[in-house]
Amino acid sequence: MTLMITLLAAVVASIVWYSKAPNSTFSIGSLALMYWAATLMWCVDGIACLVEGEAFIEIADTAAMLDDAVLGLVVVIVGLAVWAVINIARDPKRIFSKALTK
Amino acid sequence: MACFLVSGGEAIVVTAVRAAVKKSEQKKGIVDEKGKQITDPAEHGICWTRKLGWLMNMLWGGVLLLAIEHIWHGEVVLWPPFLTAASVPGEMATVLHEMATVGVAMAVLVTVTWLVVTFVADAVVKRSAKTEAAKEAEL
Structure with a gap:
């Protein structure tokens, strides 16, 4: 589910x-690149699970699936938070610098 | 367990290479001090500073999000020795094996995808330049 949400x-x-x-x-x-790279990495992880005889995506165990779904949401939120921090630091519209120098 | 560390290592190398490439392209007048391309991409192709920036974003982003997953599963902790497996005797061999197989495969897949993206992006830029030139010739 983490893979699907990402x-x-x-x-x-x-x-x-x-x-x-x-x-x-x-x-x-x-x-977008950040999410795509994580998706690719989890695909490799899923293939490794298949090779070891496990499921590519856990759907049999509801509790594990729910845990993975929550993790997926956390991952998306962390990605957005990092992106927000980068944009605040870059201040592309110079809003902070204009507000602070006013 | 620690598969994302391989991509983390690659991200450090790519960041250093990008900084060197940016310096070199800046001297040649291809990019400005912020790393933005100042030459025409349609004529000269997309600069390597920008292309390596894409790979850097992919690697650092992927590493960060996978690190969150490892912390979530208790495989990585925020205090020494950082890897939970490091405190279990004999587990480090499993960690190293996973890094050599899954970790390397992750880094290779991301890098190959990036290579494909750069080839496609260059082809799209050149094709659009040719189309515009043909339109101008018709007029």
């Missing part, structure tokens, strides 16, 4: 990036 976040971020392109003021492309 994949969904990557698709949504990519659609937003595409609809805003070529304007990239808030670096949505970076957020």
Whole structure:
């Protein structure tokens, strides 16, 4: 479920990036790349699980699936938080610098 | 267990390489001090500072999100020795094996995907330049 939620976040971020392109003021492309890379890495992890005889995505155990879903949401929120911190630090519209120097 | 550390190592190397490439491209007048391309990508291709920036974002982003997953599962802790397996005798061999197999595969897959993206991006930029040139010739 973590993989599926991150994949969904990557698709949504990519659609937003595409609809805003070529304007990239808030670096949505970076957020999309972050989610895509994590999705790829978890795909490898899933394949490794398959090789070891486990499931690619845990769906048999409801408790484990729910735990994975919550983890997926946490991962998406952390990704958004990192992206927000980067944008606050970069201040692409110079809002903070203008407000502080006023 | 610690598979993301391989990509973390690659991210450190790529960050250092990008800084060196940015310096070099800045001297050649390809990018400005912020790393933004000042030459025409349609004519000269997309600069390597930008391309390596994509790989850097992928690697650091992936490493961060996978680290969250490892912390969630209790495989990584925020105090020494950081890896839970390091305090269990004989577990470090399993960790190293996972890094050599799953970790390397993750880093390779991300890098290969990035390579494909850079080739496609360059092809798209060149094709759009040719289309614009053809339109101008028709006019």
